[in-house]
Amino acid sequence: MSISPPPGVTHEGNLIEVHNGGAEDWLQFSEVRPYTNAFIRQEGKILLGYKKRGFGKDLYNGFGGKLDPGETSLQAAERELQEEAGIQAKLRECGTLFFVDEKIAWAFHIHVFTAETFTGEVTETEEMRPQWFATQPAEETTDPEIAKLPQIPYSQMWADDVYWMPLLLSKTKFVARMDFASDGTLRKWWAAKEVQ
Numbered sequence: 594m595s596i597s598p599p600p601g602v603t604h605e606g607n608l609i610e611v612h613n614g615g616a617e618d619w620l621q622f623s624e625v626r627p628y629t630n631a632f633i634r635q636e637g638k639i640l641l642g643y644k645k646r647g648f649g650k651d652l653y654n655g656f657g658g659k660l661d662p663g664e665t666s667l668q669a670a671e672r673e674l675q676e677e678a679g680i681q682a683k684l685r686e687c688g689t690l691f692f693v694d695e696k697i698a699w700a701f702h703i704h705v706f707t708a709e710t711f712t713g714e715v716t717e718t719e720e721m722r723p724q725w726f727a728t729q730p731a732e733e734t735t736d737p738e739i740a741k742l743p744q745i746p747y748s749q750m751w752a753d754d755v756y757w758m759p760l761l762l763s764k765t766k767f768v769a770r771m772d773f774a775s776d777g778t779l780r781k782w783w784a785a786k787e788v789q
């Protein structure tokens with residue numbers, strides 16, 4: 594059976610394990626803007642950044658932002674990682690997120706990237722304070738350094754992250770759409786794994 598994703602969601606592979614929430618119809622959108630979001634994922638841990646200013650202030654997120662004119666999403670993702678966390682990595686695309694917000698005139702098409710290794714030193718910047726988080730419960734790790742790390746702080750993240758972050762951590766490609774109401778609550782969401 595083939596799966597039809599919500600409007601705006603693009604994919605190349607087959608969609609499996611669809612998860613669906615919310616009751617309202619999908620919001621309309623007239624413009625789509627590209628963004629990036631990058632995560633360094635290592636054995637038992639993930640690097641997130643605490644956003645100190647601007648859009649998403651006081652929330653933890655990956656590192657990313659808008660594309661500069663003429664940039665590919667990969668170039669933008671690598672530039673934003675350098676600008677916001679002070680590190681360089683060869684990123685690869687691991688998913689796409691599509692966000693629509695009742696209060697915002699355009700839809701966000703976010704290319705999500707990941708890497709396991711990086712060069713340079715993780716550095717706090719004017720925009721972001723990077724921090725490592727454990728991706729498994731402390732009792733399930735034998736690595737004392739991982740056991741000391743805090744768990745992923747979903748209560749200080751965008752309301753949608755809890756639905757797609759597990760797909761990112763499972764290392765399968767994923768696609769998701771999330772619609773926000775004007776009061777900031779998640780009004781409807783859809784997520785799936787993408788396989789070849």
Ligand SMILES: CNc1ncnc2c1ncn2[C@@H]1O[C@H](COP(=O)(O)OP(=O)(O)OP(=O)(O)O)[C@@H](O)[C@H]1O
Pocket residue numbers: 628629630631647648649654655656657658659660692701703751753754773
């Ligand atoms: C609605 N739910 C959401 N859930 C998780 N992540 C979200 C998100 N909505 C946007 N994002 C990410 O937030 C960053 C914004 O980037 P943003 O600060 O606007 O861009 P940029 O750094 O270019 O801006 P300035 O340089 O400050 O103008 C960018 O990574 C984008 O992928």
